[in-house]
Amino acid sequence: MNFVLRNRQFLLILSLLLAGSATNAATNGLVVPAFRGSANSEAGYWEVFTMAAGAPGNLADGAGSTSGAVLTQHSPNAFLTGSGNIYNFTDASTFTLADVTPFALGTVVLQTRTVGSELDYSSVQLTYTDGGGVHSVAPLFRLELDRSVGNGDNVSSLWQWDLSGLGVSSYSIAFAAAESSMSFDALTLDTWNQFSVVPEPSVAALGGIAGLLLLTRARNFKPALRRLGKH
Ligand SMILES: [Ca+2]
Numbered sequence: 197m198n199f200v201l202r203n204r205q206f207l208l209i210l211s212l213l214l215a216g217s218a219t220n221a222a223t224n225g226l227v228v229p230a231f232r233g234s235a236n237s238e239a240g241y242w243e244v245f246t247m248a249a250g251a252p253g254n255l256a257d258g259a260g261s262t263s264g265a266v267l268t269q270h271s272p273n274a275f276l277t278g279s280g281n282i283y284n285f286t287d288a289s290t291f292t293l294a295d296v297t298p299f300a301l302g303t304v305v306l307q308t309r310t311v312g313s314e315l316d317y318s319s320v321q322l323t324y325t326d327g328g329g330v331h332s333v334a335p336l337f338r339l340e341l342d343r344s345v346g347n348g349d350n351v352s353s354l355w356q357w358d359l360s361g362l363g364v365s366s367y368s369i370a371f372a373a374a375e376s377s378m379s380f381d382a383l384t385l386d387t388w389n390q391f392s393v394v395p396e397p398s399v400a401a402l403g404g405i406a407g408l409l410l411l412t413r414a415r416n417f418k419p420a421l422r423r424l425g426k427h
């Protein structure tokens with residue numbers, strides 16, 4: 197447990213260091229993974245939604261989107277704001293993002309921007325189906341990319357999954373608002389047939405304080421391995 201806790205603390209601190217150094221996709225802190233645009237990758241950027249609830253859902257509207265993934269919101273009480281956000285003051289919106297890829301997945305990176313109420317961060321789950329049935333995969337971590345106080349908190353978050361070796365090329369991600377009055381503002385989805393941690397440590401970050409953090413992690417890692425009997 198301690199190892200898990202320390203690892204989360206490490207990721208949180210690292211995120212504070214890295215969020216400012218990664219390439220910003222927009223002013224709201226979303227980042228551009230280094231693999232975006234490379235072979236065997238897909239990317240989608242949703243900023244203006246056209247379906248508040250139900251089918252056919254929302255394809256990525258951002259220029260250059262290659263994802264083909266569809267975002268569907270399920271609460272019938274949600275509606276579109278003038279700027280094309282999905283808003284729901286009656287109840288907590290729930291979402292499904294469904295995608296297929298022309299390659300076996302190495303990683304999936306999801307980024308969201310919300311205004312007002314926040315997402316239920318524990319609700320974010322990826323599922324896929326194979327011969328063994330339906331499998332649910334928890335994200336490796338949630339990274340808070342930005343938080344600013346406006347009409348409620350405006351929050352940008354990033355989740356990443358490692359699907360290496362699972363042979364997955366069709367999956368969906370479910371997530372939900374923590375409560376009513378969430379305005380769902382934007383979404384990015386990046387997939388790749390390989391895995392590397394996003395955002396990537398920058399040269400500057402690695403040169404300084406992050407080095408100390410890596411040493412801290414190494415110290416925590418060895419006792420954890422001993423406890424697991426893998427020394
Ligand atoms: Ca796709």
Ligand SMILES: [Ca+2]
Pocket residue numbers: 243244245279280281380381382
């Ligand atoms: Ca928007």
